[in-house]
Amino acid sequence: MRKNKKPKLAVWKFTSCDGCQLSLLDCEDELLALSDKVEIANFLEASRAVLKGPYDLSLVEGSITTPQDAERIHQVRRVSKLLITIGACAASGGIQALRNFKEVKQFISIVYAKPEYIETLNKSTPISDHVPVDFELRGCPVNKYQLLEIIAAFLNRRKPVISARSVCMDCKLKGTVCVMVADRIPCLGPVTHAGCCALCPSIHRGCYGCFGPKETPNTASLSRTWEKLGADQDDLVRVFRSFNSGAEPFRRESEIHEIKKD
Amino acid sequence: MGAKYVLQASQFQFLFDALTARGYQVIGPKLQDGAIVYDALSSVQDLPAGWTDQQEAGTYRLENRSDSAFFGYTVGPYSWKKFLHLPARKLKRGKSAEGEFHFVSENEEIPKLAFVGVRACELHAMTIQDKIFMGGIYRDSSYAERRENIFVIAVNCGKAGGTCFCVSMKTGPKASGGYDWVLTEVIEKDRHYFVVESGTGAGKEILAGEEILKELDCPLAAEAEIALSERIVEETACQMGRRLKTEGIKDLLYKNLEHPHWDEVANRCLTCGNCTMVCPTCFCASIAEITDLTGEKVERVQKWDSCFTEDFSYIHGGSIRKTAKSRYRQWMTHKLAYWIDQFGTSGCVGCGRCITWCPAGIDITEEAKGFYGDS
Structure with missing residues (x-):
């Protein structure tokens, strides 16, 4: 890092809903402190002013779904010293990775009046399929405190304090009663990466898996628990196919139940 | 054995008031989100009167009782651990000056708490944690101070749960020590009362307890009342939902570290960490130092952690x-075997929480059988 010069921060958007970038703007109280410490050099969601690279830290939102995306991500990597992806799209392909289970041409002809104008890849893929990634911040959307934590960790050259453990651990730290054991509500918490402060179980709903698979997820065992609670094969296909259907453990588990269904 | 008194159920509010008057915050069982948890109680109205729980591997249900017992349930998901070994706690704060961090310890306010409804297994768990946090050369001063400021009202169990196995672990259902008061709840046709016995220590809490008994003007218990209260606890001992064979378990587990049964458990284990979080003796925590954006301020934070996470090892x-496989084996062998070498007792008190609150319904008593099978 250059001495006496603020590090340059860039935020890049690929195929996504912009929600994760909004999480950065949501850091209202901390934005001033942040802009004091970094130069926001490229963040189109916030400002038209763009400074030239290279950039010390790039935050990348979105997945790769078009030939242009696939090319541009290499340019971003080239001008970034550190590349951190933000959100489920960038980490696993996002909700748009549902196309990966079908032929995308089938959708295009149904959805668009002039399909010939649409140029898109057959699959939605995570950033790490294309370029080396230094850290993947999970979530749909990301948690703003975790976003600040990775930036603070980067600025202070330390490891981010972000754990890949289960959502259950956060439920227990908060004192939430397990909705699955006490209320038979199917919950993805035991296989899902923590980070949301166990939001859904604390308002009496099962976890939807927004943060994708945790470290060592045993999806097969959790599916057996869900079956005991009354879930059928269709339910299990769908539950593993939401924001993180492109994440390997969830994709594999959903495919197992698709085969069982037929 | 100390003298036994009779406290009427209708006097329970006076007991709460007497504790409050002595500066204690009353912590006890109450209904929350479909379970009975320990929390601050504002009056006896908060007690789960008339409620009970049905527990099996991976399931917990609240049900109505046919009577209005205050303590007619077994144990809920959270033990008293959360008040003594806090789930998350700031240890120190640091500020940077001239390139160095200067730390100051966080000033903690230690509350005076009266625990109402502590079960025999939980008293044993507290004794085990006392040894861990206060018994060695590294003393956890936060735990120790919290521990010194509690008034413990134990309750002998009048009902065993489906996942209880304290009889196997010789930790219950009758409280054998570590309390200031112990109650046995008795419900007869037209009477609802508690047989009360003071603890045998000489601490200030014991004296406070005697004062309270005098204040409430509790009569000495009659022989018939004592006999009835004892029979209730004896009956509970016969209702255990589970049993764990403990003879030679330490050597058995040591001999079977590569047994194929570990793979079989691993097939079901979610590595979610729930068993360790609900266990009243599990004590692991991790410490992280977190700087703010400016890099000028840092906090050192301790949080419950678990041998089921990758980071932990x-x-x-x-x-x-x-x-x-390696994580479940670590947990179970520590709990039932290494613990004996490390602390002189088993790490398991037979409360059954790890069985009930495991979403996959993994049952430590059943898993242990897997090793006895062909040894």
Whole structure:
């Protein structure tokens, strides 16, 4: 890092809903402190002013779904010293990775009046399929405190304090009663990466898996628990196919139940 | 044995008031989100009167009782651990000056708490944690101070749950010590009362307890009342939902570290960490230092952690327990075997929480049988 010069921060958007970038703007109280410490050099969601690279830290939102995306991500990597992806799209392909289970041409002809104008890849893929990634911040959307934590960790050259453990651990730290054991509500918490402060179980709903698979997820065992609670094969296909259907453990588990269904 | 008194159920509010008057915050059982949890109680109205629980591996249900017993349930998901070994706690704060961090300890306010409804297994768990946090050369001063400021009202169990096995672990259902008061709840046709016995220590809490008994003008218990209260606890001992064979379990587990049964458990284990979080003796925590954006302020934070996470066994080069098999084996062998070498007792008190609150319904008593089978 250059001495006496603020590090340059860039935020890049690929195929996504912009929600994760909004999480950065949501850091209202901390934005001033942040802009004091970094130069926001490229963040189109916030400002038209763009400074030239290279950039010390790039935050990348979105997945790769078009030939242009696939090319541009290499340019971003080239001008970034550190590349951190933000959100489920960038980490696993996002909700748009549902196309990966079908032929995308089938959708295009149904959805668009002039399909010939649409140029898109057959699959939605995570950033790490294309370029080396230094850290993947999970979530749909990301948690703003975790976003600040990775930036603070980067600025202070330390490891981010972000754990890949289960959502259950956060439920227990908060004192939430397990909705699955006490209320038979199917919950993805035991296989899902923590980070949301166990939001859904604390308002009496099962976890939807927004943060994708945790470290060592045993999806097969959790599916057996869900079956005991009354879930059928269709339910299990769908539950593993939401924001993180492109994440390997969830994709594999959903495919197992698709085969069982037929 | 100390003298036994009779406290009427209708006097329970006076007991709360007497504790409050002595500066204690009353903590006890109450209904929350479909379970009975320990929390601050504002009056006897908060007690789960008339409620009970049905517990099996991976399931917990609240049900109505046919009477209005205050303590007619077994144990809920959270033990008293959360008040003594806090789930998350700031240890120190640091400020940077001239390139160095200067730390100051966080000033903690230690509350005076009266625990109402502590079960025999939980008293044993507290004794085990006392040894861990206060017994060795590294004393946890926060735990120790909290521990010194509690008034413990134990309750002998009048009902055993489906996942209870305290009889196997010789930890219950009758409280054998570590309390200031112990109650046995008795419900007869037209009477609802508690047989009360003071603890045998000489601490200030005991004296406070005697004062309270005098204040409430509790009569000495009649022989018939004592006999009835004892029979209730004896009956509970016969209702255990589970049993764990403990004879020679330490050597058995040591001899079977590569037994194929570990793979079978790993097939079901979610490595979610729930068993360790609900266990009243599990004590692991991790400490992290977190700087703010400016890099000028840092906080050192301690949080409950678990041997079921990868980070927990992270050393130079990576995590040493990569698989579910190695993590479950670590937990179970520590609890039932290494613990004996380390602390002189089993790490399991037979409360059954790890069985009930495991979403996959893994049952430590059943898993242990897997090793007895062909040894």
